[in-house]
Amino acid sequence: MALDSSYTLKLASAIRRHAVEMTHLGNSSHIGSILSMTDIIAVLYGAILNLRPDEPRWPKRDRFILSKGHAGAGIYAALAERGFFSTDRLAEHYSNGSIFSGHVSHKGVPGVEFSTGSLGHGLGVATGMALAGKLDACEHRVFAVLSDGECDEGSNWEAILFAAHHGLDNLIAVVDHNKLQSLATCQETLGLEPFADKWRSFGWAVLEVDGHDHVALLNAFTSLPFVSGKPSVVIAHTIKGKGVSFMENQVLWHYRSPQGDEYQAAVKELESK
Amino acid sequence: MRDAAIKRLSDIAVQNPKVMLVTGDLGFGVLTTFAQNFPRQYINAGVAEQNMTAMACGLALEGRCVFTYSIANFPTLRCLEQIRNDVCYHDANVKIIAIGGGFSYGQLGMSHHATEDIAILRALPNITVVVPSDEWSAAGAIAALASTPGPAYLRLDKSSSRVGERAGETFVLGKIRQLRDGDDIALFATGGIVGEALQAADLLAAQGIGATVIDVHTIKPLDKDGIVAVARRTRAVVTIEEHNVIGGLGGAVAETLLEAGVSGISFRRIGLQDQYSSVVGDQGYLRRVYHLDAPAIVASVIDLLSHNSKP
Numbered sequence: 070m071a072l073d074s075s076y077t078l079k080l081a082s083a084i085r086r087h088a089v090e091m092t093h094l095g096n097s098s099h100i101g102s103i104l105s106m107t108d109i110i111a112v113l114y115g116a117i118l119n120l121r122p123d124e125p126r127w128p129k130r131d132r133f134i135l136s137k138g139h140a141g142a143g144i145y146a147a148l149a150e151r152g153f154f155s156t157d158r159l160a161e162h163y164s165n166g167s168i169f170s171g172h173v174s175h176k177g178v179p180g181v182e183f184s185t186g187s188l189g190h191g192l193g194v195a196t197g198m199a200l201a202g203k204l205d206a207c208e209h210r211v212f213a214v215l216s217d218g219e220c221d222e223g224s225n226w227e228a229i230l231f232a233a234h235h236g237l238d239n240l241i242a243v244v245d246h247n248k249l250q251s252l253a254t255c256q257e258t259l260g261l262e263p264f265a266d267k268w269r270s271f272g273w274a275v276l277e278v279d280g281h282d283h284v285a286l287l288n289a290f291t292s293l294p295f296v297s298g299k300p301s302v303v304i305a306h307t308i309k310g311k312g313v314s315f316m317e318n319q320v321l322w323h324y325r326s327p328q329g330d331e332y333q334a335a336v337k338e339l340e341s342k
Numbered sequence: 343m344r345d346a347a348i349k350r351l352s353d354i355a356v357q358n359p360k361v362m363l364v365t366g367d368l369g370f371g372v373l374t375t376f377a378q379n380f381p382r383q384y385i386n387a388g389v390a391e392q393n394m395t396a397m398a399c400g401l402a403l404e405g406r407c408v409f410t411y412s413i414a415n416f417p418t419l420r421c422l423e424q425i426r427n428d429v430c431y432h433d434a435n436v437k438i439i440a441i442g443g444g445f446s447y448g449q450l451g452m453s454h455h456a457t458e459d460i461a462i463l464r465a466l467p468n469i470t471v472v473v474p475s476d477e478w479s480a481a482g483a484i485a486a487l488a489s490t491p492g493p494a495y496l497r498l499d500k501s502s503s504r505v506g507e508r509a510g511e512t513f514v515l516g517k518i519r520q521l522r523d524g525d526d527i528a529l530f531a532t533g534g535i536v537g538e539a540l541q542a543a544d545l546l547a548a549q550g551i552g553a554t555v556i557d558v559h560t561i562k563p564l565d566k567d568g569i570v571a572v573a574r575r576t577r578a579v580v581t582i583e584e585h586n587v588i589g590g591l592g593g594a595v596a597e598t599l600l601e602a603g604v605s606g607i608s609f610r611r612i613g614l615q616d617q618y619s620s621v622v623g624d625q626g627y628l629r630r631v632y633h634l635d636a637p638a639i640v641a642s643v644i645d646l647l648s649h650n651s652k653p
Binding site: 175183184185186187189190192193194195196197198199200201202204205223224227228230231234 | 382385387388390392393395396397398399400401402403404405406423424427428431432
């Protein structure tokens with residue numbers, strides 16, 4: 070796949086439209102969190118991850134774990150757009166009897182590597198997968214996307230220590246750094262700054278990018294590992310709710326579901342882009 | 343028990359390079375030989391049990407059979423959600439070894455008393471829970487778990503029933519082990535405290551009371567048929583565990599017997615009576631303090647039978 074952003078931009082638009090529709094139909098939360106990471110997911114699934122939609126368990130696939138599992142609708146949308154299953158099935162999200170749970174689940178969903186939902190789990194599991202890849206001299210890489218609020222969880226910092234200690238340069242963490250968590254800003258809640266310095270001091274190679282700039286993201290993800298022998302982290306500066314103006318930077322949209330006039334306005338704005 | 347388990351794991355690691363041992367920075371002197379002989383199959387994850395377990399899950403999902411290792415509650419309760427969400431939900435091939443079951447580390451204090459672990463772990467779907475009573479069954483359990491895919495918890499104890507291998511016996515996961523036969527009462531025990539049950543059976547025999555003694559080494563899946571069959575042959579059942587009476591062996595046996603419609607028997611759970619211990623003492627001392635030793639078992643059995651015999 071060519072490393073230009075024309076496809077990934079289209080993919081991002083599609084994911085955003087699906088996500089608004091899914092959270093509307095499901096009357097579900099976390100649209101802000103999904104829109105925040107959408108460009109990262111579109112670039113990864115559209116241009117970076119080595120995957121075979123017709124062979125989801127292909128042994129040489131790049132592994133991807135969404136550690137911020139509450140944004141699972143965004144992953145289902147990306148997988149459907151990439152052909153892992155029909156986009157028609159996205160309407161099942163959140164419905165009774167469905168396999169598409171609000172927090173991302175691998176059971177019965179082709180292409181989902183690992184189920185998450187409780188924060189602070191994905192990076193540790195990714196670390197084990199990366200270690201296995203090293204032990205077996207495999208070429209594939211292991212990606213984990215975390216939220217910034219999730220970095221409150223101490224388990225992440227255990228994994229961060231471990232990955233650096235073992236030189237897992239096949240492991241890539243991406244932090245969707247939108248600066249808003251469940252109830253307030255990260256700084257008001259539990260200050261993370263100096264965030265990049267923390268990762269550096271733990272032995273990771275750090276790159277900070279605009280998490281909505283596809284070319285910047287493509288450049289970052291085609292420069293892996295940033296330093297040989299070190300795990301890489303992309304701190305992607307993002308805007309929660311990105312793409313729907315009245316959702317942007319509003320903590321309200323961590324939990325609020327798009328309904329009524331707000332749903333119509335969100336659809337209209339996304340379709341106009 | 344611990345040494346026998348690690349010795350057997352070493353034998354298996356020679357045959358199977360996919361077997362790995364991950365410790366949470368514990369096992370001084372115990373894991374040294376394994377670490378030296380299998381550097382590519384051994385990792386010290388540091389004092390970081392959440393990552394140890396999640397990381398082990400990642401290794402397992404990539405095709406390895408991973409044993410995690412630590413003391414008492416550290417590899418279980420400290421990282422319980424990693425066991426639940428990561429290991430059990432994904433049916434990952436992770437085997438958790440906790441040494442120091444019950445009061446094994448009695449003098450170290452309450453933090454090191456593993457006295458609720460059986461109840462908590464057996465409540466998780468997909469996991470096998472094994473509590474051996476002696477070195478032979480600890481080694482047998484290691485071998486059985488290594489060849490059985492999926493999550494497991496192996497609780498090892500400092501004390502041992504010292505039963506050892508009996509002629510023609512093989513360790514069978516999920517099957518009770520009958521150690522003594524008697525008509526008056528059935529004693530079901532798990533872990534090293536099976537040794538106290540055997541001593542109690544001797545003391546009871548001297549008083550003319552025949553006790554069947556059953557080693558329930560596999561708490562999950564529980565040998566329900568075996569337990570019901572034993573219970574139907576007697577008029578009283580006592581469970582014995584170095585663990586809270588809530589949710590452990592006693593709870594499992596009670597659930598089984600009631601659901602099977604076993605009636606007309608007396609029943610009692612011997613264990614910790616829903617309490618923590620702040621008393622300092624070794625395993626034997628704390629068993630005496632909390633009425634878990636052979637004389638206390640005998641007294642409890644006699645009391646139960648005397649109530650049972652009244653109209």
